[in-house]
Amino acid sequence: MRLDLTTLNLVLAIEQTRSITRGAEREHLALAAASKRISDLESRLGVQLFERRARGVEPTEACRALVRHIRTLNASLHALESEVVEFARGIKGHLRIAANAGAIAECLPADMASFLQAHPQIRIxxxxxxxAETQAAVAEGRADVGVFTPPIVDNRLDTRNYSQGRLAVLVPDGHALAGRQSVSFDDLLDYDLVGLHAGASAQELMREQALARGRTLNARLAVRGFDAIAQLVEAGLGVAVLPQGPAQRFSQVFAVKLLRLEEPWAQRDYVLGVARVERLPTVVQRFVDALCPVAKEEKKP
Incomplete structure (x- = not known):
């Protein structure tokens, strides 16, 4: 079955505007031609894509499933176009990486720099x-490689152990805990916590640990970026749990004290994930082998 891009983009436009008329206008099609395209597509697929309403249309579950694939296809086509154009500029490959904040702060930059030094004609x-977003991006083709912390929630990925990190605690100078070298998570639960936005792995981990203790996480402030967390801690607005790498650097810049977090889950594993396919693109395979050389040896017969 062949599906042309014009019709698929028309489906996407109608799903977004909830109107065949506006969808047709956005794709520069006559209304009659757009209606026929949708009708023909429904006949070929054997499903109804839109329910006609008095004030427009409503996508069916089948349509929503199709739209997810259309978005993935468009992302792949955009990446294809960008990569092919870059060959004319001397670039021999484009690698799209998605990673969580901890990996970017702790381990990924140095390895990326080494890889680019060895492969200067590859753009990252x-x-x-x-x-969770990183895993979905790789599985859906919006990223070639993902670096994240467990749990692994998407079984469409092939994963390898990449690196390790550790969570640490920042408290303001003069805080009741500032005179100590280490603290437990229970010690922190009596104070307001400054953390990352909802969905961040460390934040969700702390929420689970608090619930396991029958306590509530006093997450009063949520921001994007570890530097913002450090500044809020310095201002005395709470304490924070964040990766040890950036925490160590911030303790030298801001009026904050670095404490060791004495919890088994403070030790964190970083995982590298790629799409589960028979053969990875050469650029992706080179990057995986550079970051996870042990995995390369383990795959030999």
Whole structure:
């Protein structure tokens, strides 16, 4: 079955505007031609894509499933176009990486720099996402490689152990805990916590740990970026749990004290994930082998 891009983009436009008329206008099609395209597509697929209402249309579940694939296809086509154009500029590959904030702050930059030094004709783009968003981006083809912390929630990925990190605690200078070298999570639950936005792996982990203790996480302030967290802690607005790498750097810049978090779950594993396919693109395979050389040896017969 062949599906042309014009019709697929028309489906996407109608789903977004909830109107065949406005969808047709956005795709520069006559209304009659657009209606026929949708009718023909429904006949070929054997499903109804839109329910006609008095004030427009409503997508069916089948339509929503189709739209997800259309978005993935458009993302792949855009990446294809960008990569092919870059060959004319001397670029021999484009690697799209998605990673959580901890990986970007702790381990990924140095490895990316080493890889680019060895492969100067490859261009890398990096996007900061939560661990769950990173896994979805790789599985849906919006990223080639993902670096994140467990749990692994998408079984469409092939994963390898990549690196390890550790969570630490920042408290303001003069805080009741500032005179100590280490604290437990129970010690922190009596204070307001400054953390990342909802969905961030460390934030969700702390929420689960608090619930397991029958306590409530006093997450009063949520921001994007570890530097913002450090500044809020310095201002005395709470304490924070964040990766040890950036926490160590902030303790040298801001009026905050670095404490060790004495919890088993403070030790964190970073996982590298790629799409589960028979053969990875050469650029992706080179990057995986550079970051996870042990995995390469383990795959040999």
């Amino acid at each position: 783009s990096l996007e900061d996402m939560t661990s």
